[in-house]
Amino acid sequence: MTTTHAAEVDRAEPATRPGGLGRVPLAVAPLNRKDFTSDQEVRWCPGCGDYAVLATFQGLMPTLGIKRENTVIVSGIGCSSRFPYYVDSYGMHSIHGRAPAIATGIALAREDLAVWVVTGDGDALSIGGNHLIHALRRNVNITIMLFNNRIYGLTKGQYSPTSKLGKVTKSTPAGSVDSPFNPISLALGAEASFVARTVDSHRAHLSEVLTAAISHRGASLVEIYQNCPIFNDGAFDGLKGPDSGLIPLRHGEPIVFGTDAMLGVVRRPDGTLAVAEVAEVGLENVVVHDAHRDDPTLAFQLSRLTDSGAIRTAPIGIFRDVERPAYDDLARAQLGGSSDPDQRLAELQGLITGPDTWTV
Amino acid sequence: MTDITTLDHVVIRFAGDSGDGMQLTGNRFTHDTAAAGNDFSTLPNFPAEIRAPAGTVAGVSSFQLHFADFDIRTPGDAPDVLVAMNPAALKANLADLTPGGILIVDTADFTARNLAKVGYATDPLTDGSLDGYQVFGIDLSGQATAAVTALGLGRKEAVRTKNMYALGLLDWLYDRPTESTLGFLRHRFASRPDLRDANIAAFQAGHAFAETTELFATRFRVAAAPVPSGTYRQISGNKALAYGLMAGAAKAGLQLFLGAYPITPASDVLHQLSAAKGHGVLTFQAEDEIAAIGASLGASFAGSLGVTVTSGPGMALKSEAMGLALMLELPLVICDIQRAGPATGMPTKTEQADLTQALFGRHGEAPIPVIAPASPSDCFDAAFEAVQIAIRYRTPVILLSDGYLANGAEPWEVPDLGKLPAIDPAFATAPNGPDGSYLPYARDSKLARAWAIPGTPGLEHRVGGIEKADGTGNVSYDPANHEFMVNLRAAKVAGIVADLPLAVADDPTGDADVLVVGWGSTAGPIAAAARSVRSGGRRVATLHLRHLNPLPGGLGEVLARYRRVIVPEMNLGQLAMVLRATFLVDARPYSRVRGLPISSAELAADLAAIIDEESHA
Numbered sequence: 001m002t003t004t005h006a007a008e009v010d011r012a013e014p015a016t017r018p019g020g021l022g023r024v025p026l027a028v029a030p031l032n033r034k035d036f037t038s039d040q041e042v043r044w045c046p047g048c049g050d051y052a053v054l055a056t057f058q059g060l061m062p063t064l065g066i067k068r069e070n071t072v073i074v075s076g077i078g079c080s081s082r083f084p085y086y087v088d089s090y091g092m093h094s095i096h097g098r099a100p101a102i103a104t105g106i107a108l109a110r111e112d113l114a115v116w117v118v119t120g121d122g123d124a125l126s127i128g129g130n131h132l133i134h135a136l137r138r139n140v141n142i143t144i145m146l147f148n149n150r151i152y153g154l155t156k157g158q159y160s161p162t163s164k165l166g167k168v169t170k171s172t173p174a175g176s177v178d179s180p181f182n183p184i185s186l187a188l189g190a191e192a193s194f195v196a197r198t199v200d201s202h203r204a205h206l207s208e209v210l211t212a213a214i215s216h217r218g219a220s221l222v223e224i225y226q227n228c229p230i231f232n233d234g235a236f237d238g239l240k241g242p243d244s245g246l247i248p249l250r251h252g253e254p255i256v257f258g259t260d261a262m263l264g265v266v267r268r269p270d271g272t273l274a275v276a277e278v279a280e281v282g283l284e285n286v287v288v289h290d291a292h293r294d295d296p297t298l299a300f301q302l303s304r305l306t307d308s309g310a311i312r313t314a315p316i317g318i319f320r321d322v323e324r325p326a327y328d329d330l331a332r333a334q335l336g337g338s339s340d341p342d343q344r345l346a347e348l349q350g351l352i353t354g355p356d357t358w359t360v
Numbered sequence: 361m362t363d364i365t366t367l368d369h370v371v372i373r374f375a376g377d378s379g380d381g382m383q384l385t386g387n388r389f390t391h392d393t394a395a396a397g398n399d400f401s402t403l404p405n406f407p408a409e410i411r412a413p414a415g416t417v418a419g420v421s422s423f424q425l426h427f428a429d430f431d432i433r434t435p436g437d438a439p440d441v442l443v444a445m446n447p448a449a450l451k452a453n454l455a456d457l458t459p460g461g462i463l464i465v466d467t468a469d470f471t472a473r474n475l476a477k478v479g480y481a482t483d484p485l486t487d488g489s490l491d492g493y494q495v496f497g498i499d500l501s502g503q504a505t506a507a508v509t510a511l512g513l514g515r516k517e518a519v520r521t522k523n524m525y526a527l528g529l530l531d532w533l534y535d536r537p538t539e540s541t542l543g544f545l546r547h548r549f550a551s552r553p554d555l556r557d558a559n560i561a562a563f564q565a566g567h568a569f570a571e572t573t574e575l576f577a578t579r580f581r582v583a584a585a586p587v588p589s590g591t592y593r594q595i596s597g598n599k600a601l602a603y604g605l606m607a608g609a610a611k612a613g614l615q616l617f618l619g620a621y622p623i624t625p626a627s628d629v630l631h632q633l634s635a636a637k638g639h640g641v642l643t644f645q646a647e648d649e650i651a652a653i654g655a656s657l658g659a660s661f662a663g664s665l666g667v668t669v670t671s672g673p674g675m676a677l678k679s680e681a682m683g684l685a686l687m688l689e690l691p692l693v694i695c696d697i698q699r700a701g702p703a704t705g706m707p708t709k710t711e712q713a714d715l716t717q718a719l720f721g722r723h724g725e726a727p728i729p730v731i732a733p734a735s736p737s738d739c740f741d742a743a744f745e746a747v748q749i750a751i752r753y754r755t756p757v758i759l760l761s762d763g764y765l766a767n768g769a770e771p772w773e774v775p776d777l778g779k780l781p782a783i784d785p786a787f788a789t790a791p792n793g794p795d796g797s798y799l800p801y802a803r804d805s806k807l808a809r810a811w812a813i814p815g816t817p818g819l820e821h822r823v824g825g826i827e828k829a830d831g832t833g834n835v836s837y838d839p840a841n842h843e844f845m846v847n848l849r850a851a852k853v854a855g856i857v858a859d860l861p862l863a864v865a866d867d868p869t870g871d872a873d874v875l876v877v878g879w880g881s882t883a884g885p886i887a888a889a890a891r892s893v894r895s896g897g898r899r900v901a902t903l904h905l906r907h908l909n910p911l912p913g914g915l916g917e918v919l920a921r922y923r924r925v926i927v928p929e930m931n932l933g934q935l936a937m938v939l940r941a942t943f944l945v946d947a948r949p950y951s952r953v954r955g956l957p958i959s960s961a962e963l964a965a966d967l968a969a970i971i972d973e974e975s976h977a
Contacts, residue, residue, distance in 0.1 A: 085822050090814040090820055098650060102655065102657060106662045106814075109615065110814065130647055134647035134651065336638035337637075351603075356593055
């Protein structure tokens with residue numbers, strides 16, 4: 001691409017476009033996967049689900065059309081949090097659980113950045129739980145990829161806040177007595193405006209959901225079911241195969257799944273959701289997914305279809321995608337004053353002098 | 361005709377119930393005092409409870425003002441004048457009043473029930489227990505109410521003007537100009553003409569009462585203090601600190617990003633900066649202390665000047681993130697407005713016991729520069745310097761203020777911002793490595809690393825808390841590299857000493873045996889004590905440390921010149937320990953941990969004894 005073309009692109013670009021990337025400058029020339037690949041050797045265990053997510057991420061980034069240098073990835077601590085080192089953008093590998101807080105500062109300070117958070121089930125839901133819920137509540141314009149492998153991997157195999165009850169690990173030799181979080185339910189309870197789930201091995205779905213997430217203005221949470229082959233291998237195998245309970249959610253479409261879409265989600269007379277055979281209840285009685293409704297009740301009910309023990313049934317896709325003012329936009333709108341340095345100094349001089357002075 | 365007695369200094373304490381408006385009264389008297397040209401220093405003292413039960417000792421709020429015709433350094437140890445608005449205020453403050461001091465008491469609340477509530481078996485106004493003072497029992501509430509009845513206020517609102525009545529009385533007694541307070545009342549109650557008129561009426565009635573009553577045989581005059589010409593204002597430590605941060609950010613051309621979580625006594629800095637959003641300031645009230653520093657660090661990474669402000673408990677929570685900040689080598693200013701600890705301690709009371717936490721309270725070898733302001737107005741200069749160091753050296757900097765400085769106030773010559781030095785953020789904009797690469801951990805002559813912010817093409821890079829390889833910043837577990845980087849980070853902070861003035865003792869006679877070393881807010885009490893000791897014919901040297909890390913050059917040599925080194929601190933000897941460890945000198949702690957500033961009178965007496973002992977040794 002030539003710079004002439006780039007200039008045309010820039011001119012054609014409105015001051016702000018809608019969506020999460022609306023204030024991020026566009027790339028002057030098309031980028032490719034290699035542009036988002038750093039020179040660092042990737043060091044996850046063989047077979048780790050993180051590889052698939054990284055590859056998908058590096059593949060989707062060029063399709064967003066934004067400048068590489070305006071991309072920032074912030075992570076906490078854990079296996080997945082090594083992610084930023086492998087992407088050739090700006091990045092920070094921070095401390096345990098704090099990535100959403102750090103990303104909040106970045107997003108507040110700069111509207112022209114695409115800000116990603118990479119975190120895991122221990123990082124986001126245990127030590128960093130407070131930051132996660134508040135980032136979602138505030139609706140800061142960041143996109144959180146929550147790698148959920150239902151185990152602590154980096155510390156070599158302790159149970160996590162998403163491990164199933166009874167999970168036998170090094171720290172729970174007699175079985176865990178901790179009830180797990182449902183990350184989707186948690187995010188919805190925290191007033192998140194975009195909540196989705198995807199799976200490491202479903203590359204197209206992963207790419208589609210992540211693209212929708214970063215394009216959403218406000219905080220987006222994407223739970224990614226990610227297999228840890230060393231400490232929790234096969235945790236999501238129950239979702240594999242045509243007869244699995246993987247329930248794809250598509251806005252505006254009836255929620256059907258299974259072989260030949262024989263199963264559907266229906267509403268019982270008491271208002272709760274249940275799974276039924278479509279042939280028995282009729283397609284017209286299958287619940288139609290509505291991700292854009294302001295009321296989060298349906299999204300929450302759908303999240304409760306997820307198994308909390310061994311996972312055999314779990315909806316994936318976008319549970320909720322609603323418009324709500326982003327915290328950082330609102331905060332910036334309150335700022336005023338001059339951008340001219342001399343004027344700024346003169347105005348500050350007036351402030352520090354104040355109304356009550358005396359002269360000697 | 362009333363006599364006029366000329367005094368060189370006076371300490372007045374206004375004390376009353378939390379709802380009596382004592383802070384406002386004290387502040388207005390301070391403004392009227394500033395207008396009279398005196399030097400002054402103030403100290404508010406309020407309960408942690410927002411609305412403690414009325415009339416109880418726990419609910420007493422007070423404001424102390426010291427003003428003089430010379431440069432004073434403290435709000436005064438003991439008041440010469442106590443204004444007590446109820447029995448609880450009398451009970452809580454009488455012990456501090458100078459023997460023979462003036463006691464002005466609002467008698468309205470001295471009922472049997474109220475006296476019993478605070479444990480008075482008999483009425484102190486009549487039982488002779490106040491015989492050692494000049495007592496003026498006046499029905500301030502009743503007289504104020506009477507003065508405003510014609511204005512149609514309800515009884516409750518009418519009686520609330522008693523603080524202005526008392527202020528009018530004091531303004532007359534100390535010959536203060538009244539224009540400033542009248543102007544203030546007109547402005548403050550602009551939207552409530554009834555309250556405006558009532559408060560002005562009460563203020564003027566108090567003034568007129570003092571003038572016409574024969575109660576006061578004399579009024580007092582304190583002449584203006586000689587000060588350099590300039591424009592002055594009253595400033596508290598927290599406000600000065602906020603302004604210093606803003607000035608630093610403005611001189612650097614950076615947005616000031618404050619991440620903070622409310623905590624006493626630091627919240628006022630959050631308030632000041634939140635009200636200044638038109639001045640290149642963005643504030644973020646975080647969900648907790650860790651998020652506050654985390655967001656600030658994120659903002660610094662993105663090219664703002666990140667600042668976080670807290671007190672001791674918050675410092676403890678932020679320590680891991682401070683370690684990350686120094687590992688990332690990004691500018692960050694961490695303000696610790698110290699309060700009495702540990703744990704919750706006494707949130708509204710002052711202390712200096714976070715020094716070792718600031719110096720050493722992180723895991724690993726984690727050096728962070730530490731700066732401590734010496735007075736309320738000095739908080740401006742110290743904050744500005746913290747910004748300079750943070751940006752110049754790409755490092756977190758800890759600013760150690762305390763509750764005494766935060767809430768105390770004094771006159772401040774408003775600086776000309778145009779004359780403050782510019783601060784160059786010196787963002788990296790071009791590759792600095794071989795083959796057009798960018799080395800985020802390449803360093804300049806001061807060992808400061810390159811700082812490229814997101815949005816800069818070609819300088820994409822990753823930082824993180826894992827040990828960095830020298831130059832590239834890549835993850836490194838190499839033993840030799842770790843040792844190199846640990847030493848390098850230490851050398852960078854130690855090297856700041858080159859920018860600092862050398863340690864110099866204030867030793868007027870040049871031959872004192874005893875050196876008093878202080879830091880932070882003890883500057884005032886130490887200076888006042890030294891003045892007193894010297895006026896008594898004794899020799900004493902003083903040295904005040906503004907930089908706690910690195911310590912200023914030449915300090916060891918100065919310390920070695922004295923036979924005795926005394927270190928007054930509001931802790932159990934933290935600086936003394938550092939001096940002993942660093943310089944092998946017999947520095948002796950002088951510790952006071954009462955939640956109050958060190959008493960200059962007590963310190964002067966103790967120093968005199970030490971000096972005498974030393975001279976006989």
